[in-house]
Amino acid sequence: MSEEEGQLEARLEEQEEFEPPEGFVSQANVTDEGIYDEFEENWPDCWTAAADLLDWDEEYDQVLDDSNPPFYEWFTGGKLNVSDNCLDRHLEERGDEVAIEWIGEPTDEDNRTFTYEELHREVNEFAAALRDLGVEEDDVVTMYMPMVPELPVAMLACARIGAPHSVVFAGFSAEALATRMNSADSEFLVTCDGYYRRGDALDHFEKANEGLDGVDHDATTVVVDRLGDEGHGHDLAENQHDYAELVADNEGAEIDPVERDAEDMLFLMYTSGTTGKPKGVKHTTAGYLAWTAWTSQAVLDIKPDDTYWCSADIGWITGHSYIVYGPLALGTTSVMYEGTPDHPERDRLWEIVEEYEVDQLYTAPTAIRAFMKWGKQFPEEHDLSSLRLLGTVGEPINPRAWKWYYQHIGNEECPVVDTWWQTETGGMMVTTLPGVKQMKPGSAGPPLPGLDVRIVDTEGEEVEPGRAGYLTVNKPWPGMLRTLYQNDERFVEEYWAEYSDVDSDDPDDWVYFPEDGAKIDEDGYITVLGRVDDVLNVSGHRLGTMEIESAIVGVEGVAEAAVVGGDHEMKGEAVYAYVILEDGFDGDEEMRSRIVEGVEDAIGPIARPEAVVFTPELPKTRSGKIMRRLLEQIANDEELGDTTTLRNPEIVKDIQQKARSDD
Ligand code: 6R9
Numbered sequence: 001m002s003e004e005e006g007q008l009e010a011r012l013e014e015q016e017e018f019e020p021p022e023g024f025v026s027q028a029n030v031t032d033e034g035i036y037d038e039f040e041e042n043w044p045d046c047w048t049a050a051a052d053l054l055d056w057d058e059e060y061d062q063v064l065d066d067s068n069p070p071f072y073e074w075f076t077g078g079k080l081n082v083s084d085n086c087l088d089r090h091l092e093e094r095g096d097e098v099a100i101e102w103i104g105e106p107t108d109e110d111n112r113t114f115t116y117e118e119l120h121r122e123v124n125e126f127a128a129a130l131r132d133l134g135v136e137e138d139d140v141v142t143m144y145m146p147m148v149p150e151l152p153v154a155m156l157a158c159a160r161i162g163a164p165h166s167v168v169f170a171g172f173s174a175e176a177l178a179t180r181m182n183s184a185d186s187e188f189l190v191t192c193d194g195y196y197r198r199g200d201a202l203d204h205f206e207k208a209n210e211g212l213d214g215v216d217h218d219a220t221t222v223v224v225d226r227l228g229d230e231g232h233g234h235d236l237a238e239n240q241h242d243y244a245e246l247v248a249d250n251e252g253a254e255i256d257p258v259e260r261d262a263e264d265m266l267f268l269m270y271t272s273g274t275t276g277k278p279k280g281v282k283h284t285t286a287g288y289l290a291w292t293a294w295t296s297q298a299v300l301d302i303k304p305d306d307t308y309w310c311s312a313d314i315g316w317i318t319g320h321s322y323i324v325y326g327p328l329a330l331g332t333t334s335v336m337y338e339g340t341p342d343h344p345e346r347d348r349l350w351e352i353v354e355e356y357e358v359d360q361l362y363t364a365p366t367a368i369r370a371f372m373k374w375g376k377q378f379p380e381e382h383d384l385s386s387l388r389l390l391g392t393v394g395e396p397i398n399p400r401a402w403k404w405y406y407q408h409i410g411n412e413e414c415p416v417v418d419t420w421w422q423t424e425t426g427g428m429m430v431t432t433l434p435g436v437k438q439m440k441p442g443s444a445g446p447p448l449p450g451l452d453v454r455i456v457d458t459e460g461e462e463v464e465p466g467r468a469g470y471l472t473v474n475k476p477w478p479g480m481l482r483t484l485y486q487n488d489e490r491f492v493e494e495y496w497a498e499y500s501d502v503d504s505d506d507p508d509d510w511v512y513f514p515e516d517g518a519k520i521d522e523d524g525y526i527t528v529l530g531r532v533d534d535v536l537n538v539s540g541h542r543l544g545t546m547e548i549e550s551a552i553v554g555v556e557g558v559a560e561a562a563v564v565g566g567d568h569e570m571k572g573e574a575v576y577a578y579v580i581l582e583d584g585f586d587g588d589e590e591m592r593s594r595i596v597e598g599v600e601d602a603i604g605p606i607a608r609p610e611a612v613v614f615t616p617e618l619p620k621t622r623s624g625k626i627m628r629r630l631l632e633q634i635a636n637d638e639e640l641g642d643t644t645t646l647r648n649p650e651i652v653k654d655i656q657q658k659a660r661s662d663d
Contacts, residue, residue: 008407012403012406012407013400013403015403016399016440016441017438017439017440018406018438018439018440018441019438020415020434020435020436020437020438020439021412021413021414021415023413024301024388024389024413024414024415024434024435025435028301028434028435028436029297029298029301029302029303029435030297030298030301030433030435030436031435031436032436033436033437035433035436035449036446036449038449039449039450040449040450043450043475044063044064044450044475044476045063046449046450047063047064047074047290047450047477047478048063049294050290050291050293050294050478051063051075051078051286051290051478053290053293053294053297053329053330054080054085054286054289054290054293054329055080055084055085055089056078056079056080057079057080057081057084057259058077058078058079058080058259059077059078060075060076060077060078060262060286061076061077061078062075062076062077063075064476066476066507067505068505069476069504069505069506069507069509069510070476070491070492070495070496070500070510070512071482071483071488072476072480072482072507073262073263073482074262074263074284074286074287074290074476074478075262075286075287075290075478076262076263077262078261078262078286079259079260079261079262080259080260080262080285080286080289081159081160081162081257081258081259081260081285082156082159082160082260082266082285082289082325083123083127083156083157083159083160083257084160084257085289085329086156086159086324086325086328086329087099087116087119087120087123087156087328088120088257090116090331091116091117091120093331094116094304094331095115095116095117095120096115096116096117097115097116097304097305097331097333098113098114098115098116098307098333099114099115099116099118099119099328099333099334100113100114100119100149100152100333100334100335100336101113101114101307101333101334101335101336101356102114102148102149102335102336102337102338103335103336103337103338103352103356104196104338104339105195105196105197105198105199105337105338105339105340105343106196106199107344112149114149116331119152119153119156121252122153122247123153123156123157123160124157124160124250124253124254124255125246125247125250125251125252125253126150126153126154126157126243126246126247126250127157127158127160127161127253127255128250128253128255129157129222129241129246129247129249129250130157130158130161130163130188131161131255132246132249132250133188133220133222133241133246134220135158135161135163135188136163137161137162137163137258138162138163138164138264138265139163139164139186139187139188140163140164140165140166140184140185140186140188140268141154141158141163141164141165141166141186141188141189141190142165142166142167142168142177142180142181142184142186142188142189142190142219143155143165143166143167143168143189143190143191144167144168144170144172144177144189144190144191144192144204144208144211145167145170145190145191145192145224145314145315146170146192146195146204146226146313146315146338147170147195147313147314147336147337147338148192148195148224148226148338149336150190150192150224150243151167151314152314152323152324152328152336154190154222155167155267155314155320155324156324156328158267159266160255160257160258161255161258162258162260162264163188164265164266164267164268165267165268166180166181166184166186166267166268166269166270166280167267167269167314167315167320168180168181168270168315169313169315169316169622169623170192170195170204170313170315171313171315171622171647172315172622173207173211173644173645174207174208174210174211174213174214175211175214176211176278176645177207177208177211177212177214178211178212178213178214178215179214179278180270180278180280181211181215181219182214182215182216183270183278183280183485184268184280184485186219187217187218187219187220188219188220188221188222189208189212189219189220189221189222190221190222190224190243191204191205191208191221191222191223191224192204192205192208192223192224192226193205193223193224193225193226193227193231193232193234194226194227194230194231194232195226195227195338196227196338196339197339197340198339198340198342198343199343199344201227201230201231201232203232205223205232205234206232206234208221208223209234218239219239220239220240220241221237221239221240221241222240222241222242222243222246223236223240223241223242223243224243224244225242225243225244260285261285262284262285262286262287263284263285263286263287263482264284264285265282265283265284265285265482266283266284266285266288266289267283267320268280268281268282268283268485269281269283269317269320269423271317271423271424279484279487279490279494280484280485280486280487281423281424281481281484281485282481282482282483282484282485283426283479283481283482284482286478287426287478287479287480288321288325288426288427288478288479289325289329290478290479291426291427291477291478291479292321292322292325292326292329292426292427292479293325293326293329293330294427295321295326295427295428295448295479296322296326296327296329296330297330298433298448299391299417299419299428299431299433299434299448300322300326300360300362300389300391300417301360301388301389301434301435302326302327302330302332302360303330303332304330304331304332305332306332306333306359306360306388307332307333307335307356307357307358307359307386308327308332308333308334308335308358308359308360308362309334309335309337309352309353309356309358309360309361309362310322310323310327310334310335310361310362310363310391311337311341311349311361311362311363311364311367312362312363312364312393312394313623314336316423316623317422317423317426318362318393318394321426321427322362322427323336326427335352335356335358337349337352341367341370341371342370342374345378346374346378347378347379347381347382349361349371350378350379350381350382350384351382353382353384353386353387354382354383354384354386357386358386358387359386359387359388359389360387360388360389360390360391361387361389361390361391361409362390362391362392362393363391363392363393364392364393364394364395364624365392365394365395365396365397365398365401366394366395366620366624366625367624368392368397368401368402368404368405369401369553369559369560371404371405371408371409372400372401372404372559373559373560373580373582373583376404376408379408379409380408384409384410384411385411387409387410387411387413387414388414389414389415389417389434390405390406390409390410390414390415390416390417391416391417391418391419392405392416392417392418392419393418393419393420393421393428394623394624394625395530395625396442396527396528396529396530396546396550397418397441397442398442398546398549398550398553398554399441399442399550399554400550400553400554401553402416402418402441402442403441406441415432415434415435415439416439416441417431417432417434417445418431418432418439418443418444418445419431419444420444420516420526420528422514423481424480424481424495424514425473425477425479425480425481425514426478426479426480426481427479428448429447429448429451429453429473429477430444430445430446430447430448430451430453430471430526430528431444431445431448432444432445432446433448433449440521440525442527442550443521443525443526443527444525444526444527444528445525445526446523446524446525446526447524447526450477451473451475451477452473452474452475453471453472453473453474453526454471454472454474455469455470455471455472455518455519455520455526456469456470456472456499457469457470458470460472460499460511463519463520465519465520465521465522466519466521467519468517468518468519468529469517469518469519470513470516470517470518470532471513471514471516471517471518471526471528472499472511472512472513472514473511473512473513473514474511474512475507476507476512480512481495495512495513495514496510496511496512496513498511498513499511499513515531515532516528516529516530516531516532517529517530517531517532528546529545529546529547530545530546536563536564536565536573536575545562545563545564545565545628546563547602547603547607548561548563548575548577548599548603548607548609549561549562549563549577550602551598551599551601551602551603551607552577552579552595552598552599552609554598554602555594555595555598556594557581557582557584557585557591557594558579558580558581558582558585558595559580559581559582560579560580560618561577561578561579561580562577562578562618562626562628562631563575563576563577563578563609564576564578564628564631564632564635565632565635566610566611566632566635566636567635567636568610574609574610575599575607575608575609575610576609576610576611576613576631576632576634576635577595577599577609577611577612577613578613578615578618578631578655579595579612579613579614579615580614580615580616580617580618581614587614591614592612595609595612596608596609596612611635611659611662612662613634613655613658613659613662614658615651615654615655615658616651616654617648617651618631618651619631619643619646619648619649619651619652619655620646620647620648621645621646621647622645622646622647624647627646629641630643630646630652631655634652634655634656634659635659637659637660640652640656
């Protein structure tokens with residue numbers, strides 16, 4: 001590191017607040033701070049601002065119907081179609097502009113570009129094919145697909161004919177697919193022969209078929225041929241159809257977009273809760289699309305001429321909201337990449353940013369930590385000057401990773417939006433407006449305008465700034481989930497019962513609880529501490545595992561850390577730290593004491609780790625979240641629960657042995 005670079009690093013390390021970069025502000029979609037007061041004063045009518053981003057077949061009568069909390073309804077009486085809003089209305093002005101830029105994993109394969117015109121055509125043809133197969137309005141169509149362009153085509157085709165979709169992440173097991181299809185009574189499946197992952201042509205269809213064996217009814221299936229000659233040569237059964245043939249049979253078909261009620265279901269998304277059974281989160285047509293479009297414009301600063309890239313998988317809510325619906329509603333170019341960031345080399349993302357001149361990049365802290373571990377030489381090989389804004393989502397980001405992203409990817413010229421939200425919220429909730437607010441690394445920011453987010457104690461009383469509490473949302477918002485599919489009771493129980501007077505008809509008595517811990521500072525900035533079950537209680541003091549992790553990651557040589565609570569006779573719970581080191585550092589006694597010191601310095605002796613276990617990897621779910629439950633079981637030397645949903649199950653035994661030998 002040169003002296004100059006060293007000074008820069010040292011300065012950034014100290015800096016706690018960052019002003020929005022001037023070059024960004026001068027062109028930002030939202031620059032008036034007055035929006036916060038204005039929305040508060042005009043609530044709920046302020047949300048006409050979001051509804052105005054859409055084309056309506058019939059105007060709505062009422063912005064919010066809150067007569068039956070917590071079953072809120074938005075833009076009632078309005079009629080519209082989501083595929084019309086994401087496609088047809090752009091044709092006249094932007095028909096030749098790129099809607100989806102698809103990039104496969106193999107570098108010698110051509111990318112596939114869909115202009116709005118081309119995407120519109122294929123969506124119409126596939127919508128016609130779905131109708132031929134017997135799909136009717138309100139039938140749930142399941143999609144079990146990797147990152148192929150036919151996935152957004154299928155989603156929009158469903159939206160066109162008013163059939164809700166339920167996308168199941170391709171990395172989930174066959175059993176997970178069957179459970180979700182059965183739970184949604186879904187009789188249609190769109191899937192794929194396979195896809196590339198780090199150079200291997202994976203067989204996906206076999207897994208899909210295995211899943212179908214567990215489905216209660218004989219599901220009509222459509223299969224996309226992704227691998228061509230490298231496919232695994234499966235035959236199609238009688239009720240299984242080749243996607244390309246269906247589309248060819250319907251060449252030139254035009255399907256009128258079905259007029260949907262604002263509150264009609266757009267899709268279901270299954271998400272895991274604390275109990276075993278996944279929850280079918282229901283999102284509706286108008287509120288969801290208005291929310292994703294508005295946040296895409298206000299937070300991601302998307303403009304029609306941008307090339308915007310969210311590197312999530314469409315199998316998760318982030319991909320639904322911010323690869324497909326929000327960006328396409330705004331008529332921009334959305335990049336879709338099939339592979340992983342380290343294939344064929346660790347500079348793949350930067351190569352894509354350079355080649356396609358990407359304007360915004362929206363990714364996850366887990367990826368940023370990997371980039372950091374690999375080193376800045378990979379982004380440095382590429383010209384990233386097209387980037388204007390950076391975003392992160394999915395878990396808390398520690399200040400060190402935030403600053404690395406800001407400096408080495410954004411060249412200190414791009415705002416970083418740390419966006420807190422959930423499958424259930426439909427879109428972003430807590431984050432800075434990048435053209436308006438200062439950024440504080442490690443803190444997501446204030447709630448978006450028009451949202452009433454409070455940090456409370458177990459009694460529901462607001463806590464002092466700086467104290468840990470529970471994040472609650474005290475007013476409804478258009479993008480919110482409407483219920484859990486066919487289970488209103490569990491909906492109330494899971495999200496509302498904790499802080500609401502459930503017998504009341506007064507919306508003021510209803511509070512949404514997302515099950516995250518958080519704290520707020522004097523400026524109203526919210527730092528999300530993680531799921532409530534991740535908050536430790538050490539000697540009666542509440543400690544966010546994230547705060548400790550952040551302290552550990554702040555130690556030189558540490559790439560990533562996970563902290564869980566282990567049972568402790570004296571303290572109730574004790575801190576267990578699992579640590580990944582950067583290449584070139586040793587997990588020796590010296591390192592261990594530096595970590596302990598780092599934690600003591602950052603938080604206090606109370607957070608001192610009981611054990612520090614060095615490991616090459618952490619057990620992660622396929623969506624990249626650390627499986628803390630397993631780490632807790634290891635800390636407590638208990639029987640390990642189910643590890644089959646992990647991305648890297650083999651690592652668990654390894655960590656267990658290390659933990660035992662350290663005792
Ligand atoms: C969009 C998404 C939701 C949970 C959420 C919280 C965590 C998401 C975060 C964040 C801190 C952020 N989370 N974004 N925590 N800072 N910026 O990830 O949805 O998969 O449903 O997960 O993720 O704990 O409750 P989902």
